[in-house]
Amino acid sequence: MNRRQFTLTLSAAALYATSFTASAQSWPDKPVKLVLSQPxxxxxxAMARMISDQLSKxxxxxxxxxxxxxxxxxxGAQAVSRAAPDGYTFYFATAAALVTNVYLFKNLPxxxxxxxxxxxxxxxxPFAxxxxxxxxxxxxxxxxxxxKANPERLTVANEGPKTYSGMMTRLIGAQLGIQVNSVPYASVSAGVTDTVGGQxxxxxxxxxxxxxxxxAGRLRPLAVTTAxxxxxxxxxxxxxxxxxxxxxxxxxxIVAPARTPAAAIQRFNRDLDAVLSDKDMAARLLDIGPITEGAGSVDQMGAFLAAEHARWAKLTADLDILPE
Structure with missing residues (x-):
């Protein structure tokens, strides 16, 4: 590479960096949509709205x-997958939406x-x-x-065989070497009500x-599923x-439609991490459920998703669960 080509290359790189920074700083210049699959x-x-309130500020x-x-x-997942990848639609997604559904359903949209x-x-x-x-x-x-003394008589409420709690019921039973009577419910609240009521x-x-x-002293947790x-x-x-x-x-x-501009993703990631790293926000989220350690980087999130797919592919194969 001669000096002129080298200078042009440096200029192009500087121009790209400048335009990327400017783009990141100008985004967003209109309302952002955050879609979730829960009512x-x-x-x-509640989590999505708490986080959105801080990001909007x-x-x-x-x-x-x-x-x-x-x-x-x-x-919800299909709606976001078909949205314009313009940096103004994002998906507040669960493990089921991004990973486990792949191994449980034959025809996802x-x-x-x-x-x-x-x-x-x-x-x-965490689950319990x-x-x-x-x-x-x-x-x-x-x-x-x-x-073990009463095979298949122990009734275990969960949200059904194709849900996280249903999968955990099967996995826990298999690893503990016990046979249980798995009872599916249309909602976790219904399962809680029946367990409190003795059904x-x-x-x-x-x-x-x-x-x-x-x-309230009406349920007794025996164990949590985290390490x-x-x-x-x-x-x-x-x-x-x-x-x-x-x-x-x-x-x-949080994910975005494929081909969403990198500037929007990087800005969202940076500001999401700042919001989640606030101690008061982390405590408020913990009251609702999730344990947060910040957003991590985009690459870390990508690596986590890849590892989860590998883990759930093995788990469903080990439990002989086929997509239906």
């Missing part, structure tokens, strides 16, 4: 939270690996195994002993869904203490 009033909806632009529930997350690009992580949501507070089952060891003996659910009943005990529930053992290496949690991340 208004849900825990995910940083951007001096409103963020419109749009609820598109239904279809095991497919309705979207492809999470091709239709979206990562923006950042919001947080992880809980019983009615009046149950004679006091510990995880009690549960295993009862289930089912156990419930596998996300921690936020049972938190109030635990505080370590969780803040505020330090007296509850993790499943990893019985099953070394066990570490599963639901999670929420």
């Amino acid at each position: 208004a009033g849900s825990g995910a909806d 940083k951007w001096n632009q409103p963020i419109v939270v749009e609820n598109k529930p239904g279809g095991q997350n497919a309705i 979207y492809d999470p690996r091709k239709d979206f690009v990562p923006v950042g992580m919001v947080g992880k949501v 195994i809980s019983v009615n507070a009046s149950s004679k089952i006091k510990t995880l060891s009690d549960l295993v002993a009862y289930a 089912t003996e156990v419930i596998v659910s996300d921690v936020p869904s049972i938190a109030q009943m635990v505080k 370590k005990r969780i803040a505020g529930w330090e007296s509850i053992p993790s499943l990893a203490e019985t099953l070394p290496g066990f570490d599963y949690a639901g999670w929420i991340g």
Whole structure:
């Protein structure tokens, strides 16, 4: 390369860097839409609105939270996958929408690996195994002993075989070597109600869904599904203490339609990380459910998604679960 070519190359690189910075600084110059697959009033909806409120202050632009529930997350995911990749539509997505649906459903109306690009992580949501507070089952060891003495009689409420809680029910049963009677519910709240009422003996659910009943002394958590005990529930053992290496949690991340401008993604990531790194915000989110450690980088989010796909592909194969 001669001196003239070298100078031109440097000039082009500088021009690109300047235009990228200018683009990042000017975005957004109109309202941003944040789509989620859960209904208004849900825990995910509350999280999305709390985060959006802080981001809108940083951007001096409103963020419109749009609820598109239904279809095991497919309705919301499909809407975002078909949105214009102009940097003004993003998806507040669950593990089911971005990963597990791929291994449970044959015909999804979207492809999470091709239709979206990562923006950042919001947080992880631990799950728990809980019983009615009046149950004679006091510990995880009690549960295993009862289930082994009464094969397939232990009733375990969850949200159905193609949901995270349903998958956890199967996985936990397989790894503990017990056979249970899995009872699917249309909603986690219905499962909680029946377990509190004694219609089912156990419930596998996300921690936020049972938190109030635990505080009220009506449910007793036996274990959490994360590798370590969780803040505020330090007296509850993790499943990893019985099953070394066990570490599963639901999670929420933000993605954008494929081909969304990099400047918008980088700005969103940077500001999302700043919002989530605020101690007060982290504490407020923890009250609703997710444990956040900041957004991480775009590349970290991408690597996390790839690792989750590899893990769930193996898990469903090991459990002989085929997409239907």
